Amino acid sequence: MVALPYLLPYLPELTLLVATFVVFLLDVAGEHRRTTLGGVSAFFLIVAFVEVLADLGTWPFHALSTLPASWNGTAQGPILFTSLGIVFQGIFLAIAALVAIASLSEAEDPDGTPTFYALLLLASLGMLLVAISGDLILLLLAVEVTGISTYVLVGYTRKDRRALEAAMKFYIIGAFSTTISFFGASLVFGAYGTTSLLAFSQVPSDPSLALVGFAMIAVGLGFKVTLVPFHMWAVDVYDGAPAVVSAYLSAGSKKMGLFALFAIFVGAVRVFDTAGNGYALAIMMGGLAIATMTVGNVLALQQQTMKRMLAYSSISQAGYMLIGLAVNTTPSLSAATLQMVANVLMKGGAFVAVAAAAAIGVGPLITDWKGLGHRRPILSASFAIMLLSMAGIPLTLGFVGKFYLFFSAILAGGLFAILAIVGLLNSAISVFYYARILKHIYMPEETGSPDAHGGTRSLASSTLGSSTSPTDPQPSVAISEFRAMGYARMGVIVACAVLLIALGIYPTPIVTALNAAAHQFVALH
Amino acid sequence: MIPLDELLGFSGVLFAIGIFGVLTRRNFILLLVSIEIIMNAAILNFIAFAAYSPSGSPSGQSIAVILIGLAATEIAVGLAIVLALNRIIGSVNVAQAMELKL
Numbered sequence: 124m125v126a127l128p129y130l131l132p133y134l135p136e137l138t139l140l141v142a143t144f145v146v147f148l149l150d151v152a153g154e155h156r157r158t159t160l161g162g163v164s165a166f167f168l169i170v171a172f173v174e175v176l177a178d179l180g181t182w183p184f185h186a187l188s189t190l191p192a193s194w195n196g197t198a199q200g201p202i203l204f205t206s207l208g209i210v211f212q213g214i215f216l217a218i219a220a221l222v223a224i225a226s227l228s229e230a231e232d233p234d235g236t237p238t239f240y241a242l243l244l245l246a247s248l249g250m251l252l253v254a255i256s257g258d259l260i261l262l263l264l265a266v267e268v269t270g271i272s273t274y275v276l277v278g279y280t281r282k283d284r285r286a287l288e289a290a291m292k293f294y295i296i297g298a299f300s301t302t303i304s305f306f307g308a309s310l311v312f313g314a315y316g317t318t319s320l321l322a323f324s325q326v327p328s329d330p331s332l333a334l335v336g337f338a339m340i341a342v343g344l345g346f347k348v349t350l351v352p353f354h355m356w357a358v359d360v361y362d363g364a365p366a367v368v369s370a371y372l373s374a375g376s377k378k379m380g381l382f383a384l385f386a387i388f389v390g391a392v393r394v395f396d397t398a399g400n401g402y403a404l405a406i407m408m409g410g411l412a413i414a415t416m417t418v419g420n421v422l423a424l425q426q427q428t429m430k431r432m433l434a435y436s437s438i439s440q441a442g443y444m445l446i447g448l449a450v451n452t453t454p455s456l457s458a459a460t461l462q463m464v465a466n467v468l469m470k471g472g473a474f475v476a477v478a479a480a481a482a483i484g485v486g487p488l489i490t491d492w493k494g495l496g497h498r499r500p501i502l503s504a505s506f507a508i509m510l511l512s513m514a515g516i517p518l519t520l521g522f523v524g525k526f527y528l529f530f531s532a533i534l535a536g537g538l539f540a541i542l543a544i545v546g547l548l549n550s551a552i553s554v555f556y557y558a559r560i561l562k563h564i565y566m567p568e569e570t571g572s573p574d575a576h577g578g579t580r581s582l583a584s585s586t587l588g589s590s591t592s593p594t595d596p597q598p599s600v601a602i603s604e605f606r607a608m609g610y611a612r613m614g615v616i617v618a619c620a621v622l623l624i625a626l627g628i629y630p631t632p633i634v635t636a637l638n639a640a641a642h643q644f645v646a647l648h
Numbered sequence: 649m650i651p652l653d654e655l656l657g658f659s660g661v662l663f664a665i666g667i668f669g670v671l672t673r674r675n676f677i678l679l680l681v682s683i684e685i686i687m688n689a690a691i692l693n694f695i696a697f698a699a700y701s702p703s704g705s706p707s708g709q710s711i712a713v714i715l716i717g718l719a720a721t722e723i724a725v726g727l728a729i730v731l732a733l734n735r736i737i738g739s740v741n742v743a744q745a746m747e748l749k750l
Binding site: 260264267271274275278281282284287288290291294295298299301302303305306308309310312313316317318 | 663666670676679680683686687689690691693694696697701702703705707708711714715718721722725726728729730732733736737742
């Protein structure tokens, strides 16, 4: 019998476990409406998020914390609570809650809705476990909990051929990469004689065996994180999956893979730097970072559809974040985490915005967004803020993250400065394709039917069409825009955009907290 | 007892066969088989290293049991996905599911 006090520190994980069963039970009870199931899921996710904030000691929730202070930073069997891990739990729960709320505006689907929310909660549970794993096997198993849930999540509609195809590709790549990771883990186990993550900061008895094992784990997780050259699947999957699922994959499960890389490699990269092995792991990480940034950006330049462009830009963002691991200092890890917080808001928000645009009949091509800035001012402005943040324009959180990231690479000196230079060049390239989209959105409207796909309601509510509809007075334009694309969805989009600007102007509290968390993480590993 | 090197060599061969299968096969079921072969190579490694571990700790064997369970779960999900796809395109050939390439 496990005493209850021993379970209390795991309150966020238990909350999601309970939530998953509640959703399944509601399904059995015949409840298939999005408002109920989505509302329940969002409620539990927000409760778990508050608990995570409490564990971090955030005012005013700190009194609610159930995590003993002595547990933070000491291994409890295979579990290891760290401040950085808890920050990541917050990131994972934030994107899950965002997706749960935004999906309230999706079309009703009695068959798929319960599956969708149950799997969303289960995948988030796996992510939470990744963030507190202190053991390589537990970590890879938790990655796979999320993996198996997301394979199904991509194809959950079961009738859409493109989504099912995406699910199949995702499954093959996912299962393949998992087995490679486990094969690598078996070699690492052989070299160290243990699978505890904290042991990896010592020199193993057989360094070359450990190096091969680590390289295989990096390849396996590299598939999950969409590092070049393991990125081919990502674009097809993000393109074929429902847009809210793409948001979850791009902003959620990719961050999970990056945290897994951090947890495994922060100690190992340092050891192999100092043990006379010629910076093998640091060079590998740096090379992957450069390849990922460059290839992602160059391919994003040529894309014609919005979702594929976002998918390639998501790949290049992963490359920026990997700089944090290659440099492997406290500032660089903290900066990479900050960049991930920004990524949740801008990538999650952008994919939801694509879903919102599709709901009012905007086609998949980038040119289909032409003139949307005049017809849908709120959606377009929010989307523009997200694009500017991805490009790293000042006054957005994306700029702050990139600035700290490149600055930390320059601070580390030596060859690491190359990473900063390549990163800067890539940022410059990326401005081209983001600016091209902005130009389309805010281009003056061409003559002819302004809203050919939009149907009568969106035509009546558009600013240009308002002169032809006397029943729809001017002040209600914003309200009708919310109505046409769903209140929940628009609320999420606007909240993301506002947070990007707010945190971009005043990032000090979050930077301070991340610095402290990264410092503890590096000292521990 | 079988020497450690021979066990590792055997699992290395299994790994190579699995990788070759994943790269060349286009039938979904055979892809699953190839992925399983790689997984079994990893499981064999864990058992081999545990048997020769100086501390005599049984953690390698326990990990092997867990991994067998994981492999079964993965296959179940994979078969479910391919079944749903088979209803739509009428084939388990991966090459025929290529609508997504633009």
